[in-house]
Amino acid sequence: MGLREQMLATVEGSPAAVAAHDRQRWLSLFAPDAIVNDPVGSSPHRGDEQLSRFYDTFIAPNTIVFHPAHDIVCGDTVIRDLTLEIRMSDAVTLTVPVHLRYEMASADLIAGLFAHWELPTMVRQLLAEGLDALPISTRLAGALLQNQRLGGAAGFARGFVRAGAAEKRRTLAFLDAACAERSGSDVRVEYGAGRVGPVADLRDELDGWQTGKCLAAGRYVTVSLTRGEEHAVAMATFERRQIVAMKVYVAS
Structure with a gap:
């Protein structure tokens, strides 16, 4: 397997682990001091402990399907141009356009995952679901406070401040x-x-x-x-x- 194929196989391990709800498998893809910045603009998460809390807050409660359009390997970076399908409950599924940027520590370890997507657009999509969105919003707020405390919740909210x-x-x-x-x-x-x-x-x-x-x-x-x-x-x-x-x- 060539270097390009190895890098793609590593980043493709992320949606596979997410689909399987396998937190340890997902964490194993990242270098020990890796960063996850999702969405870009929010406060980043660094290291195994913070990445674990990120997983428990945003990944574990949902069913997330990756729909890739194109993958680009450029030097030590992999860019995935895709759409995320996020089923947050039986009644609510969101569709989120994304550019995922993976900075690689090596062919088989991710140094940084930077998710370029629009938090305000996603929130508007969620609120458009009306009453079906209420339990989801309550659950997310509770998970943020439980897993990341007030500082983490405030850090996530920084994602609303962005280029327009x-x-x-x-x-x-x-x-x-x-x-x-x-x-x-x-x-x-x-x-x-x-x-x-x-x-x-x-x-x-x-x-x-x-x-x-x-x-x-x-x-x-x-x-x-x-x-x-x-x-x-x-x-x-x-x-x-x-x-x-x-x-x-x-x-x-």
Whole structure:
């Protein structure tokens, strides 16, 4: 098995363990000091004890099915472009668009899992379920307080603070211009596992990509890209509403 296949097998172990409700198997995928930041923008969880509490709060009570569209191995990172189907009760199932970013410590250990999805959008979807959402909301609040105390609950709520519609529009405009070879931006772009430079120096690499799914989490906006049979995910980093960095994850 090649390195790419080993890395993919490792990250695919996560949905398998989640489906089996096997906490120990899920934890075994992570390095001892690994980070889980889910959603990006909330307070991260680090190490076995905190990851165990994360599992008990957000994974154990639910039935979660991963519906992957595309997987990208870019250097030491695996990006999964997918949709999560989360059955929270017999009456409530949520559909959550996600970009999952796995930073690998090695081919068989995850150093960091960063889940780019929109917490406010998910909450609105849950509240739209009306009375069926009430016991779920009560259960989640109780699990947060029991497993992570007030500090953990407050840390989770930080996920509501994120880039918004304006940053998403700015990211899409940047990418549309760059991919059409008409951008004059001096923002440095990291393309794949090695190329770094201003947009003007990466014209050939950026040419022709089409933008798709766009998500805002924390200070990042992530966008699905397609070009014929190729797939990529772009991640814009924002400071004070301005793009300060752009990373395009494309197969190495």
